[in-house]
Amino acid sequence: MEEMMGRLGNMLRLWMILKNHSEQNPVGINKLSRELEIRPRMIREYIRILQDEGWEIESKRGRYGGYFLASDSKYHRLLPIIGLSQEEQLALYVAKHELSANKVDYSREIEQSFEKILGTAGLMNSLGYNGDDRHIMFQLGIAERLTDEDKHNYWQIYKAIVEKRKVNIYYNPVSQKKNWRVIHPYAIWKHQHMTYVRAFCENANRLLTFKLNRILQMECLEQPFERLSSYNPLEDISYRIGVSDDEVFDLKLRLTGWEARAIFEQTLVENYLVGPCPSGEGVIFSARMKGKEDIKRWILGMGREVQVVEPASLKKELFEEVDAMRQNFLN
Structure with missing residues (x-):
């Protein structure tokens, strides 16, 4: 090196x-x-x-x-990238998106620099890349330390996404036995400190989210696939606070005290509203969200400074959860 x-x-x-x-x-x-x-x-x-x-x-x-x-050379103002492997070029590409997702200072200048480097490297064009960056998605969180095997799988899945080729994976789910399944990879998604693959699973006949480090073996197939025309990766991630695939619902919370001030400093989902509470104390947080179990953990973490206004079904579930927690402390 x-x-x-x-x-x-x-x-x-x-x-x-x-x-x-x-x-x-x-x-x-x-x-x-x-x-x-x-x-x-x-x-x-x-x-x-x-x-x-x-x-x-x-x-x-x-x-x-x-x-x-030559003064008319298309490379006259660009940096040459010579001798970088495909994996090293991919690392630059992923780093560009991770920096953008974390909204670092000078993000625009960094973005321009990466575009020059990657444009010169030529990797994306060699894979048939058409400028659509939506299949690499990030949410804020601590970076995961990938093993060499996970990095290899990341690269193979990335190529399969761009080339629209099926992948046969030997997967180790949490609640089932290890099994082989054929997937159509749509996107790579980094959430919190883990890396996930969003894919259509032929076995389940629906979209699922697979954890990268649970893929024990994989084989890239020559068979092409067509992405579901209705699938929009940015829309898929925009309402999520976690990785579960449940329904989207409208959430409304009343926040008081420290939480009412801290909510302005958090980025949970892309589109949310924070306004004054009609009663005059605290603020009202409103958003369309997905990932009920993660949302429940987030709400419970705010303790007495949060009140669920809508939906009523979530309010009931949290009441039962708090009651069960209370019983644990009484016993």
Whole structure:
């Protein structure tokens, strides 16, 4: 890796010099050798590699000759990415989306930089990528440390998503026996500290969410699949607070005290409203949400500073949950 990064660094430095030289002002091989502190033979080798990658590096013969980057080259203002494996390019692609999801400072500048890098790397075009980023989705949370096997599976599933090819997986569910199943992968979803695969399962004949680290074995098939026309990955994730596949419902909470102030600093779902409470104390939180069990845990975590206004069915379920908790403490 160190050798590859040194080679990449030399090529980046070479490009930075060449882009500032034109046919009227080329740079000689000896000057390049002195500035880069590498032998002329290696300079020629790097130039050959860049030219093979499509970089329009031209040369001019004569006493005042040398090398320069063609002014009309489509790569004139971009960074070359040479020697990166597909997995390393994918890592950059995923990092771009994870940074965007976490709304880091300078996100726009970072986004532009990644677009230049990935556009030059050419990985997405080689897979038939059409610019649709919706199959890589993130929600805020601690990053998961993937094993080497999980990283390999991530990469294979990602390729299957882009190429629309079926995958046969040997899966270890929580409440059932391990089994083989054929899936049509639609999206990779990182939620909290875990990575999930959203896919249509042929065995169950419906959309399911699979945990990446529960995929014990997998085989990418040659069979293509057609995504459900009704499926929109961004809409699928927009109402979720967890990973369960239950119904979407309208939630309304009355928050008081610290929770009334803290709700403005949280990002739970994309579209929600917070307004004053008609009684004058606290605020009303309203949102369309999915993931009832995760929502219940979130509400219970707010203790006495939350009151469920709607739906009535959720209010009843939480009352029964709190009553059972009370009994645990009495016994």
